Amino acid sequence: MQIKKYCAPTLKEATHLMKQEFGPEAIILGTRTISDQSDTRKVMYEITAGLESFEFKKEIKEKAKSVAAKSTSKFSDELEKISAQVYNSGNRTKDKIKEIYNQPSETHEQKQIEKSSIELRMKKIFSDLTDREVQKSVILSIMEQLKKYQNFLSEENIENYAITSLSSLILTKEFDMNIKNKCKVVSLVGPTGVGKTTTIAKLALIAKIIHKLDVGLISIDTYRLGAVDQLRSFADVSHTDFLVAYEPNDMQKIMKKFAKKDIVFIDTVGRSPKNSDQLQTNQDFLSRIKVDETYLVLSATNSIKNLIEASNKFKMFDFSSFILTKVDEAVVHGNIVNLITKTGKPVSFLTNGQVIPDDILAADSDFIAKLIFTNQLRS
Numbered sequence: 001m002q003i004k005k006y007c008a009p010t011l012k013e014a015t016h017l018m019k020q021e022f023g024p025e026a027i028i029l030g031t032r033t034i035s036d037q038s039d040t041r042k043v044m045y046e047i048t049a050g051l052e053s054f055e056f057k058k059e060i061k062e063k064a065k066s067v068a069a070k071s072t073s074k075f076s077d078e079l080e081k082i083s084a085q086v087y088n089s090g091n092r093t094k095d096k097i098k099e100i101y102n103q104p105s106e107t108h109e110q111k112q113i114e115k116s117s118i119e120l121r122m123k124k125i126f127s128d129l130t131d132r133e134v135q136k137s138v139i140l141s142i143m144e145q146l147k148k149y150q151n152f153l154s155e156e157n158i159e160n161y162a163i164t165s166l167s168s169l170i171l172t173k174e175f176d177m178n179i180k181n182k183c184k185v186v187s188l189v190g191p192t193g194v195g196k197t198t199t200i201a202k203l204a205l206i207a208k209i210i211h212k213l214d215v216g217l218i219s220i221d222t223y224r225l226g227a228v229d230q231l232r233s234f235a236d237v238s239h240t241d242f243l244v245a246y247e248p249n250d251m252q253k254i255m256k257k258f259a260k261k262d263i264v265f266i267d268t269v270g271r272s273p274k275n276s277d278q279l280q281t282n283q284d285f286l287s288r289i290k291v292d293e294t295y296l297v298l299s300a301t302n303s304i305k306n307l308i309e310a311s312n313k314f315k316m317f318d319f320s321s322f323i324l325t326k327v328d329e330a331v332v333h334g335n336i337v338n339l340i341t342k343t344g345k346p347v348s349f350l351t352n353g354q355v356i357p358d359d360i361l362a363a364d365s366d367f368i369a370k371l372i373f374t375n376q377l378r379s
């Protein structure tokens, strides 16, 4: 992934600069406003754009996928044993892993591990990924992938191979904004307080400002006091058409009014995944109209158990992809790959703060792999 920043006095100009250099394949990873260095009172718009260009990635991705599907080698068995010891002991600290690795080796392969500096780096990668709370099966498939590429690895490139291998397990789905005159209907569902309304505001503004789309907003958030007002205030400030559905029948009427919009975002009632009746209420509203894409919004700070539980409960909405919020608040990010590999569903956006519309990133597998690996949100 080639990443570059473009800065201009307007978002339109920054987008134009990006397209001139990167062409239509460019992906917008994020936008933000910054002050002009020559005149701090002036606001400049900065776009972070990315372009896929990693040559060896395709090959390694294919291989990593087949490895992820089935881990059978002796090496994998060995690692399986080692990680079982770590996990069973209930102590996942780096020291414990080091201690286990440093025990006298019995097998030929273990002896090799002890000798080679590259293999020592592999152990470090193993312990680092464990520390980032990446699940065991994912780490094992990366380790096996590295073992296969053993002859090509050096101390310098091993980390890149590990990141690329991790990246190959991260499914992403692009949010298509190239949809003039189609009236794409998008709904966001998810538990309370995860950031659905804030994310809709970010997406609506990006659609409006960068992609010049005619946007409509619908709220069916009639449950929580003040929740409708949150989106209404945003709609007022951003001059976006906004309507509230108070009962399921309102949905068709509203969609008739919004029939000429390019894109319509539906903000749903924040409901506990534990309460099936509450979830059904949302479904009663959404089932009245044709929703093109539904996204399940979950907080990246949640435990994997809670994320899987929510993902199962919200299956009734037939969501196509995840939006993972509050990445800025998460201490480690292994759950992103854990959730994707456990559910088989891709992720479309990460959100990394409360600022509208800046704090949202289109999901990119290389970026997420680096985020998990390095624990650094900004490179």
Ligand SMILES: Nc1nc2c(ncn2[C@@H]2O[C@H](COP(=O)(O)OP(=O)(O)O)[C@@H](O)[C@H]2O)c(=O)[nH]1
Binding pocket: 190, 191, 192, 193, 194, 195, 196, 197, 198, 199, 270, 325, 326, 327, 328, 329, 351, 352, 353, 354, 359
């Ligand atoms: N730190 C952080 N806070 C966020 C993010 N997204 C939303 N929030 C905050 O989370 C809180 C709940 O957001 P809201 O959009 O009302 O959640 P909803 O109930 O799912 O609609 C608000 O204070 C938001 O500003 C994010 O990516 N990072």
Ligand SMILES: [Mg+2]
Binding pocket: 196, 197, 198, 221, 227, 267, 270
């Ligand atoms: Mg809300």
